[in-house]
Amino acid sequence: xxxxxxxxxxxxxxxxxxxxxxxxxxxxxxxxxxxxxxxxxxxxxxxxxxxxxxxxxxxxxxxxxxxxxxxxxxxxxxxxxxxxxxxxxxxxxxxxxxxxxxxxxxxxxxxxxxxxxxxxxxxxxxxxxxxxxxxxxxxxxxxxxxxxxxxxxxxxxxxxxxxxxxxxxxxxxxxxxxxxxxxxxxxxxxxxxxxxxxxxxxxxxxxxxxxxxxxxxxxxxxxxxxxxxxxxxxxxxxxxxxxxxxxxxxxxxxxxxxxxxxxxxxxxxxxxxxxxxxxxxxxxxxxxxxxxxxxxxxxxxxxxxxxxxxxxxxxxxxxxxxxxxxxxxxxxxxxxxxxxxxxxxxxxxxxxxxxxxxxxxxxxxxxxx
Ligand SMILES: Cc1ncc(COP(=O)(O)O)c(C=O)c1O
Numbered sequence: 001x002x003x004x005x006x007x008x009x010x011x012x013x014x015x016x017x018x019x020x021x022x023x024x025x026x027x028x029x030x031x032x033x034x035x036x037x038x039x040x041x042x043x044x045x046x047x048x049x050x051x052x053x054x055x056x057x058x059x060x061x062x063x064x065x066x067x068x069x070x071x072x073x074x075x076x077x078x079x080x081x082x083x084x085x086x087x088x089x090x091x092x093x094x095x096x097x098x099x100x101x102x103x104x105x106x107x108x109x110x111x112x113x114x115x116x117x118x119x120x121x122x123x124x125x126x127x128x129x130x131x132x133x134x135x136x137x138x139x140x141x142x143x144x145x146x147x148x149x150x151x152x153x154x155x156x157x158x159x160x161x162x163x164x165x166x167x168x169x170x171x172x173x174x175x176x177x178x179x180x181x182x183x184x185x186x187x188x189x190x191x192x193x194x195x196x197x198x199x200x201x202x203x204x205x206x207x208x209x210x211x212x213x214x215x216x217x218x219x220x221x222x223x224x225x226x227x228x229x230x231x232x233x234x235x236x237x238x239x240x241x242x243x244x245x246x247x248x249x250x251x252x253x254x255x256x257x258x259x260x261x262x263x264x265x266x267x268x269x270x271x272x273x274x275x276x277x278x279x280x281x282x283x284x285x286x287x288x289x290x291x292x293x294x295x296x297x298x299x300x301x302x303x304x305x306x307x308x309x310x311x312x313x314x315x316x317x318x319x320x321x322x323x324x325x326x327x328x329x330x331x332x333x334x335x336x337x338x339x340x341x342x343x344x345x346x347x348x349x350x351x352x353x354x355x356x357x358x359x360x361x362x363x364x365x366x367x368x369x
Contacts, residue, residue, distance in 0.1 A: 032211030245335030
């Protein structure tokens, strides 16, 4: 086995997709597999998701990669169709760009050289203030598209800013803003990301765009005032199956004497003699450097904790609860019902999205189907 490995459970991926489908049985789904399927491998995930109605990626390159691996379902390019030299790929590979700004239509009109109009989704801004047209821009876009002859608007979408917070009323505001624009067309609609699908039934439209939940993580945030997770979040965490298990091994064992520190900065100092293990995984593999002493980890399937700072290639763990640990003993960094990537993200002051997409290229992915 390599020193550190990401085991990808494709059956779990399919089960999570089915959960998204069960929550919104009347919607189609673009499975969001941008950023290499959140670190899980976009081609492998696309191939495994037989049931998906289409895929969504962020860039033209990501979309072309799918086509070059014979993925022939609809592919939506969510944000980064921005340059004239990308039009030929849109045409040749039959991609569906999202048009969020007028300059993208200018590019399509100036470079279009096929008899086939390009199918595109239109994106409106309903309050996130990131990408998307405002009401005035949208109406003039519809006009321009009708006159251009080279673009078919095939859907209308927006993106939710706060759907992970189940008590945040901003989602209702965005929905209202979206409906005001949607009645001006009879295009198919798309709003819901994972959080929308799980927690906001009114956002489930013709097409949903589940991302994080496919990888087995509930996107919902704890309540801001109580700090506790909502019942729906707990239920989802039980239902969704982790897809990535990040595993490694112990490559050294030593005893730290009382008063000795370990690692860079010596930020952990033993207050009694303690056995420590060195794990062959560090921040260059994608384990978060900001996870400090106390971050949970499983050694030989037993719960333990990190000690001191994470290094580039290694991290240190407390072997007190694992007296039988030896060099070579297995380590689980995240990816089981007992140790979720979300929990590790919490200890590192970040989110599961960042950890999953940061698992580096030097970590081989092993696919289990
Ligand atoms: C436009 C858009 N739709 C859908 C998604 C999927 O979101 P999630 O992973 O929270 O389900 C994303 C992810 O960032 C996105 O940018």
